[in-house]
Amino acid sequence: MTNILIIGATSAIAEATARLFATQGDKLYLVARRHERLQAVADDLRARGAGQVECEVLDVMEYNRHATVITNAHARLGGLDIALVAHGTLPIQSQCEASFETARQEFEINCLSTLSFLTHLANFFEAQGNGTIAVITSVAADRGRQSNYTYGATKAAVTAFLSGLRSRLHKANVHVLTIKPGFVDTPMTSDFDKGLLWTTPERVASGIYRGIAKKADIIYLPFFWRWIMLVIRLIPERVFKRLAL
Amino acid sequence: MPKRYQSWGRYPRTKQDIVKLHWRSDPLPLPKSPNKTILPYGNGRSYGDSCLNDGGVLLDTRGLDRLLAFDRENGILRCEAGVLLSEILALVVPHGWFVAATPGTQLVTVGGAIANDVHGKGHHRDGTFGQHVRCFELLRSDGTHRVCSPTENSEWFAATIGGLGLTGLIVWAEIALKPIANPYIEAATTRFDQLDSYFTITRDADSHDEYTVAWIDCLAQGNKIGRGIFTRGNHASQLPTKPKQSQPGGFPFPVEPPLSLINSVTLRAFNMLYYHSSQRRSKKSLLHYRPFFYPLDAIDHWNRIYGPKGFMQYQCVVPFTDGQASVRELLERIARSRQGSFLAVLKTFGDQASPGLMSFPRPGVTLALDFPNRGDVTLQLLSSLDEVVRQAGGAVYPAKDARMSGASFRAFFPQWESFANYIDANFSSSFWRRVTGDRQ
Numbered sequence: 018m019t020n021i022l023i024i025g026a027t028s029a030i031a032e033a034t035a036r037l038f039a040t041q042g043d044k045l046y047l048v049a050r051r052h053e054r055l056q057a058v059a060d061d062l063r064a065r066g067a068g069q070v071e072c073e074v075l076d077v078m079e080y081n082r083h084a085t086v087i088t089n090a091h092a093r094l095g096g097l098d099i100a101l102v103a104h105g106t107l108p109i110q111s112q113c114e115a116s117f118e119t120a121r122q123e124f125e126i127n128c129l130s131t132l133s134f135l136t137h138l139a140n141f142f143e144a145q146g147n148g149t150i151a152v153i154t155s156v157a158a159d160r161g162r163q164s165n166y167t168y169g170a171t172k173a174a175v176t177a178f179l180s181g182l183r184s185r186l187h188k189a190n191v192h193v194l195t196i197k198p199g200f201v202d203t204p205m206t207s208d209f210d211k212g213l214l215w216t217t218p219e220r221v222a223s224g225i226y227r228g229i230a231k232k233a234d235i236i237y238l239p240f241f242w243r244w245i246m247l248v249i250r251l252i253p254e255r256v257f258k259r260l261a262l
Numbered sequence: 263m264p265k266r267y268q269s270w271g272r273y274p275r276t277k278q279d280i281v282k283l284h285w286r287s288d289p290l291p292l293p294k295s296p297n298k299t300i301l302p303y304g305n306g307r308s309y310g311d312s313c314l315n316d317g318g319v320l321l322d323t324r325g326l327d328r329l330l331a332f333d334r335e336n337g338i339l340r341c342e343a344g345v346l347l348s349e350i351l352a353l354v355v356p357h358g359w360f361v362a363a364t365p366g367t368q369l370v371t372v373g374g375a376i377a378n379d380v381h382g383k384g385h386h387r388d389g390t391f392g393q394h395v396r397c398f399e400l401l402r403s404d405g406t407h408r409v410c411s412p413t414e415n416s417e418w419f420a421a422t423i424g425g426l427g428l429t430g431l432i433v434w435a436e437i438a439l440k441p442i443a444n445p446y447i448e449a450a451t452t453r454f455d456q457l458d459s460y461f462t463i464t465r466d467a468d469s470h471d472e473y474t475v476a477w478i479d480c481l482a483q484g485n486k487i488g489r490g491i492f493t494r495g496n497h498a499s500q501l502p503t504k505p506k507q508s509q510p511g512g513f514p515f516p517v518e519p520p521l522s523l524i525n526s527v528t529l530r531a532f533n534m535l536y537y538h539s540s541q542r543r544s545k546k547s548l549l550h551y552r553p554f555f556y557p558l559d560a561i562d563h564w565n566r567i568y569g570p571k572g573f574m575q576y577q578c579v580v581p582f583t584d585g586q587a588s589v590r591e592l593l594e595r596i597a598r599s600r601q602g603s604f605l606a607v608l609k610t611f612g613d614q615a616s617p618g619l620m621s622f623p624r625p626g627v628t629l630a631l632d633f634p635n636r637g638d639v640t641l642q643l644l645s646s647l648d649e650v651v652r653q654a655g656g657a658v659y660p661a662k663d664a665r666m667s668g669a670s671f672r673a674f675f676p677q678w679e680s681f682a683n684y685i686d687a688n689f690s691s692s693f694w695r696r697v698t699g700d701r702q
Contacts, residue, residue: 053287057328064329064341065353204284204325211265 018068019043020094022087024077024134025104027054029203030153032061033222034101039067046090046097047072049104069094077104077130084137091141099229100138102131102152107205113167120167127171132178139182142191149229150186151194152179156237158197159246162262183234194228195235196221199242267320270565271309272572273635273664276316276692284325286342286433290401292688293319299690300403302427304371305346308378309575310664311692312426318690321431323373329353330434337439338396343373343432348559351551359439360497360551363391368556373432378661379424379618381611382555383473383495388440389614390623392423398435403688407433412617421684423618426660428685428694446498447473447554449547453540457488457590464610467494473554475609479533480593480602480631481526487593490608491540495554522569522634526600558605568634573603574664576644577630579611580656585627588654592629592647599643603632619681622659630662641665660693671697 021038023031026047035045039062047062047070049055055072062070071093075086091097105127113120131152142148157165158172176195183193200206200215216239224238237243252260267278279298281291293300301315302323314320326344333339337359339350347361348368354360361368365380374380379392388394397411400418408430410419422429454460460476467474471494478490558564565573580588589608596602606629613625633640648670651658657674658666672678678698685694 051287054285057286060330061328064332064339204282207282 019098020046020090020096021099021101022046022048022090022094022097023101023103024048024075024086025102026072027051027058028103028105029205029218030198030201030221030225031101031103032058033218034103034225035062036065037222037226039063039065039070042066042068044069044094045071046094048075048086050074050076077126077134080130080133083130083133087134087137087141097141097145097148099149099151100134100142101225102134102138102150104130105153105205108168110165110167123167124171124174127168128174131175135175135178135182139186139191143186143189145191147190149192149194149232150182151196151225151229153196153198153225154179156197156199156242156246160249160257163260164262192229192232194225194233196225196228196238197235197242197246198238199245265322267303267314267322268306269309269311269313269664270307271574271632271635271662271664272565272568273574274311274314274316274692276311276314278315278318278320280320280322282322282325283344283431286326286328286399289405290403290431291321292403299688301689301691302343302373302377302431304344304374304377305369307367307370307374309662310660311696312378312660312663313374314692315690316692323371323431326373326433334359337441338436339439340434340436341372342434343376343398344371346371347375354439355442355445355551358442360442362388362394362438362440364555365391366556367559368552369559372435372437373427376423376432376435377425377427379616379621379623380661381623383475383493383609385614385623386468386474386610386612387472387614389612390423390616390618390621391437392616392618392621393614394438394440395423396436396438398422399433400430401433402430402686418684420617420619421681423616424620424622425618425681425684426620426691426693428689428691430686430689442497443499444497444501445551446501446548447495447551448498449493449495449549449554450544451540451547452492452544453490453537453542454492455489455542456485457586457593460488460490460492460608461586463492467492468610468612470494472496475607477536478593478606478608478629478631479537480596480606481530481533481600483594483597487590487597488608489537490606491537498548518566519569522571522573523567524573524603524632524634529602568632571635571637573632573634574640574644575630575632575662576647577628577659577662578647578651578656579622579624579626579628579659580651580654581624581626584654588650588656589627589629591650595643595646595650596631599639601633601636601640601643603634606631619677619684620660620675622657622661624657626656628659630659660697663693666697668697668699 027049052074059070108123138150154172154176157169158176161169179195198221202215221238228236299318303320323344326342328342330340334357364382375391379390381390400408408415473495476490476492482489609628611623
């Protein structure tokens, strides 16, 4: 039986991933901002067969509680094997351009709060000598694009941080997984028109579950984004700057 | 691919704004413009326009897909209304439970199953879906939440079952499951060569078997009218030695052909081959519940086979009194028209009483079939069938209807006016406006 902590447990991808663990009878510690939504997710996971589900209401901006969330999870589940960091927001790029305050908020939520969790999680798992830290970043991390570079930058910072963390924790037998979804149809992307490249939270969740099981390092979901982003990354800057991507 | 909000018959084509629901704790989203009405939309397996709201808003309920509680001991499941019956079955069958009163597809939401008070091959034993609903929560546009059951808010309970989504949003529901020993069905098929034999066979089968239904050759004429293949089934008591694996996924019907693949030539050929493929003697088999209950679910988007104009389903019920004569008359009119489909089905309804005020099943014989949409010619045939049904004192099923007249609807459902008292002022559907609009 596996013990999993999920930060941002009411997000669509996190909920879909949690369901996969629940059907295996695993134990889950769910953290999110809204109590009623947490309860709805918890009820669902219990009905699907989760061994145990506990909840804690937290706004990720409460930095002084990050460490205790982890110790609470460990205490209440009786152990901790996997931490999935899945919280985040998708800002409107033009608003971030108009106001640095808006951009700064995005960095707080998508980057700094994540780095704070990672700091505590890394120390925790390193001391334990085993475990998995899985974090959802994005294909947007691979290159800053005109249409969403604030978001991309927050995710790029986390991705680089994870890369270093992976090396540090490798000798402690702790697995660090960077999850890079492409376009996913969730409430976060409800304003977008959906086309051929779009996928569902369920498919992303299967990919995450597999990535954790196989101890992958960096996964692109669906797989074809690895190749799309490779091409995107290879375009020389003097060409890229002219593209309206 | 962008999701299209259509009904299963892909007729009529309508245009709606879409609002997706995600959390049962959220308030009901109301449209920004005051004269736009809303309608909950499940998985779009209604055939006609009862799940459509042209010019209005559809509430996509598939985000309400969570379970609330599953009592494995007693077979009671509480879940949000956007959960599909297929998801319920995947969860409960391994624990020895089955969905009572399942319709012919498992790809319907719990909300849709309640709103249409669906029924299936087991109606003569199990009644309708609504008879297995213990309670549900109804959310109205004024923000009121009502938990409805036979003993609490019972009028709302009755109005919402078969209420076509018009009384408000069903947020979650609690259903009673039926116990099974394993996922298999012991089935037997028998060929019969004319309508009278159907009635003889079904009288016997209904008293012995849990599930009964007949496929009918709708092109047969003269003394061959009503010939077909009768299927009966029961949940198996013993596991077979080599269980057949049934894959849940389907083969997609990938493209829409430019015209209907069902025409008089293909239909005649299919019906002849299919009828003769079965035997007069009963042929027994043991099969997984999926191919027994949901054979068409194996082909994703089978509705595309009818081409861009789509198709119309027609399902009616006629009372037992003069039932044989009425069914014969219906089949004669259909055979003469040379229209019709290979999916023609005949079944008897039992005298199970649904709690639903606007419930369709009533004691009698029900006939269901598809017609490729050939425009006026199809509409005229169906109106002519309506006449037979009206004379017999029967009814046509709203969940499948895209064209019945207001006068016919009000004859089939005389209780429509008392039902109308329970309709939420901000809810409406293309169906409701069509069948009551000429009276307003």
